[in-house]
Amino acid sequence: MSRRTAWKLCSQAGILSSAQRRRRGKGKKAGPPAFDDHVQRVFRADAPNRLWLTDITEHWTSEGKLYCCAIKDVFSNRIVGYSISDRMTAKLAVDAVGNAVARRAEVAGCILHADRGSQFRSRAMARELRRHDMVGSMGRVGAAGDNAAMESFWSLLQTNVLNQQRWATRQELRLAIVVWIERKYHRQRAQDTLGGLTPIEFEAKLAEPHTLAA
Numbered sequence: 001m002s003r004r005t006a007w008k009l010c011s012q013a014g015i016l017s018s019a020q021r022r023r024r025g026k027g028k029k030a031g032p033p034a035f036d037d038h039v040q041r042v043f044r045a046d047a048p049n050r051l052w053l054t055d056i057t058e059h060w061t062s063e064g065k066l067y068c069c070a071i072k073d074v075f076s077n078r079i080v081g082y083s084i085s086d087r088m089t090a091k092l093a094v095d096a097v098g099n100a101v102a103r104r105a106e107v108a109g110c111i112l113h114a115d116r117g118s119q120f121r122s123r124a125m126a127r128e129l130r131r132h133d134m135v136g137s138m139g140r141v142g143a144a145g146d147n148a149a150m151e152s153f154w155s156l157l158q159t160n161v162l163n164q165q166r167w168a169t170r171q172e173l174r175l176a177i178v179v180w181i182e183r184k185y186h187r188q189r190a191q192d193t194l195g196g197l198t199p200i201e202f203e204a205k206l207a208e209p210h211t212l213a214a
Contacts, residue, residue, distance in 0.1 A: 035136035090122035
């Protein structure tokens with residue numbers, strides 16, 4: 001029947017619709033503005049805590065999805081902070097920043113580069129960056145190459161952990177991610193870009209001259 005006929009019959013029977021069309025463009029607040037791109041695909045830093053990259057990945061378990069937000073220091077490729085949760089919210093990203101700041105301490109002026117996901121555009125994230133005197137940075141919409149150095153880390157995690165088996169519980173996968181990052185990636189996996197050293201070894205070598213001077 002036509003929509004008009006359906007309306008007439010419902011009107012006569014006293015039937016009301018419980019669903020209404022969503023009004024577009026009315027009463028909807030614009031999202032917070034994205035940060036400028038301060039990186040321009042130049043993924044290099046001459047010292048720790050100058051440029052951090054961040055992103056979120058997800059993976060299924062039998063209990064549902066698990067989300068991980070990680071932060072990588074471009075200088076040593078070390079994962080300086082991360083947060084893991086069953087919900088992909090702004091808190092996931094903010095907690096990762098808090099975890100990184102607690103580990104690294106001296107972060108004023110550090111650039112945090114991300115994609116334009118809502119978690120990174122949130123007001124909570126902007127407040128967190130201001131609180132630590134950090135600088136937000138974002139690539140273009142839909143341009144994966146603007147954060148390619150972070151995507152390479154997710155590829156390693158995918159190959160070495162996520163796709164290794166079917167994960168029964170979120171806790172099981174969470175533990176596997178943490179162990180791989182802290183033990184395998186940081187301490188055992190040598191990287192060509194670091195001169196054949198692991199991230200931990202590379203940062204330790206940097207600290208040697210200061211130790212000898214002291």
